[in-house]
Amino acid sequence: MNLLSKIITNLSREEKLDFIQYLKKKNRRGDVKNIQLFKLIVAGVSTNLDVKIYGKPAKNTYHALSKRLYDSLIDFIASKSFDGETSEELEILKLLLASRIFFESGESKIGYKTLAKAEKKAKQLDLYSILNEIYHTKIQYAHFNDTLVLKDVLQAANNNMELFNKEYKLNMVYAMIKEELKKANNKPIGAIVKDAFLNFDININNTLTYKSLYQIMSVTSEVAKEQSNYYAIAPFMQDAYTVLRSKHGIEHKHLFYHIEILDLLAMNSFRNKQFVASMGFVKEMEQVMLKSDEKYYNRFLEQLIILKALNYNFTGDYTKALELLLSEQSNSLDIKLITVMCLFQQNKYTKAYEIYKELRHSDNWYIKKKGRIWLLKKNILEILLLIELDKLDLVLLRLHSFKRKYALLLKELEEERALTFVKLIEYYYDNPSNVTSLAFKEKVERSFNWVGAEQEDIFVMSFYAWLKAKMEQKNLYETTLHLVQQ
Numbered sequence: 001m002n003l004l005s006k007i008i009t010n011l012s013r014e015e016k017l018d019f020i021q022y023l024k025k026k027n028r029r030g031d032v033k034n035i036q037l038f039k040l041i042v043a044g045v046s047t048n049l050d051v052k053i054y055g056k057p058a059k060n061t062y063h064a065l066s067k068r069l070y071d072s073l074i075d076f077i078a079s080k081s082f083d084g085e086t087s088e089e090l091e092i093l094k095l096l097l098a099s100r101i102f103f104e105s106g107e108s109k110i111g112y113k114t115l116a117k118a119e120k121k122a123k124q125l126d127l128y129s130i131l132n133e134i135y136h137t138k139i140q141y142a143h144f145n146d147t148l149v150l151k152d153v154l155q156a157a158n159n160n161m162e163l164f165n166k167e168y169k170l171n172m173v174y175a176m177i178k179e180e181l182k183k184a185n186n187k188p189i190g191a192i193v194k195d196a197f198l199n200f201d202i203n204i205n206n207t208l209t210y211k212s213l214y215q216i217m218s219v220t221s222e223v224a225k226e227q228s229n230y231y232a233i234a235p236f237m238q239d240a241y242t243v244l245r246s247k248h249g250i251e252h253k254h255l256f257y258h259i260e261i262l263d264l265l266a267m268n269s270f271r272n273k274q275f276v277a278s279m280g281f282v283k284e285m286e287q288v289m290l291k292s293d294e295k296y297y298n299r300f301l302e303q304l305i306i307l308k309a310l311n312y313n314f315t316g317d318y319t320k321a322l323e324l325l326l327s328e329q330s331n332s333l334d335i336k337l338i339t340v341m342c343l344f345q346q347n348k349y350t351k352a353y354e355i356y357k358e359l360r361h362s363d364n365w366y367i368k369k370k371g372r373i374w375l376l377k378k379n380i381l382e383i384l385l386l387i388e389l390d391k392l393d394l395v396l397l398r399l400h401s402f403k404r405k406y407a408l409l410l411k412e413l414e415e416e417r418a419l420t421f422v423k424l425i426e427y428y429y430d431n432p433s434n435v436t437s438l439a440f441k442e443k444v445e446r447s448f449n450w451v452g453a454e455q456e457d458i459f460v461m462s463f464y465a466w467l468k469a470k471m472e473q474k475n476l477y478e479t480t481l482h483l484v485q486q
Helices: 002-009 013-026 033-042 049-054 059-080 086-104 108-124 128-140 150-183 189-199 210-226 231-246 251-271 275-289 297-314 318-327 333-345 349-356 363-370 372-388 392-412 416-430 438-447 458-472 476-484
Strands: none
Touching: 002 033, 002 059, 013 033, 013 059, 033 049, 033 059, 049 059, 086 108, 086 128, 108 128, 128 150, 150 189, 150 210, 189 210, 210 231, 210 251, 210 372, 231 251, 251 275, 251 297, 251 458, 275 297, 297 318, 297 333, 297 476, 318 333, 333 349, 333 363, 333 372, 333 476, 349 372, 363 372, 372 392, 372 416, 372 458, 392 416, 416 438, 416 458, 438 458, 458 476
């Protein structure tokens, strides 16, 4: 039941509707109990499901129904995975399988013609693992083709094997970086990436495929997000961008990964306060999203909106940012939290709090969905909101809860300054008249290890801007812009 519920929870609203249609088509009889069970789980019902479905206790029958629903979900998810980019891989695999059937039935001429078609398509998409199978088949049935130069086929197979091994190594680099990230040992980002590449003798150059480039950039960005240190990976991202540009002319074959890469480059530039560069990547990303009949437009629309809104907001065009965010009717956690932040910066605390209250899940749920750093930002933002709304009881409760829950975590992340910041917030709330004093300003200066405006993360600066605005009795938004644009 837990596994079934987890799978269903991860489906989007559209996927849930599609799955119900899938079950309706699959059901051979008028029996709709699988649909009934699915809807009950979606509604959050988790007890006495057998009684609710059959009208009486029927554990064995219910378990059989659960197993059928689980199998149907797996089939549905697997079939959905062939949508879009991977549909081309499926087509190549079909051609490969068909060629083998032709060879086995004695139709070698048709077999080689079909295999040649599969090889051409696989080369265009850099599908080295599938090409291994294609060359294996080509060599196996080479004796059926008198015009085939075996030496050339063997050379092509060996060349492809080298590329396959390189991709395989990159996958191990990806796994190694992920493993280091899980250890929470706070090893510097640059060292994590450098050691992983050295261990497998991999260089960042134009022999990397779009997929490999994206995988490595993705996990590196994940490390940067976990440590709130995008500055450390900026040189690596620049190298990756250089590789991307060297692949000019083949972008149309890798639209999905091309968009993903531009997304990462845009976010990295934004987090490093390079707004012109970030918006350049955003514009390019949107152009690529429009290609191939807007094949991936809806899939990346949420991230496009987030990137545009963040850049607008931190370059002074908060009106355009809020218009974009508030017009987006979605359940995106990121859009909700960014909207709260933007409203907060404009002193629209009541509206911000209304949206914040839509985030009703548990801390553990948010950690699984968005990660620990996201949750910390959410909770600090809530404390600031409650202070501005002067909800005394809730402020004290949240301050106490934050220190109790996150003191150990922040030490593990080497982010004790977040805890220090919360203590300063607490001091301000208890002694608001002292916040403009020289003694308090000196206390703030002594409390943090400043890394400099160029290196500091933009969101960390945004939180500090609130405290600075209080100390200097200035407008929060103007203070924020001054800090991030200096």
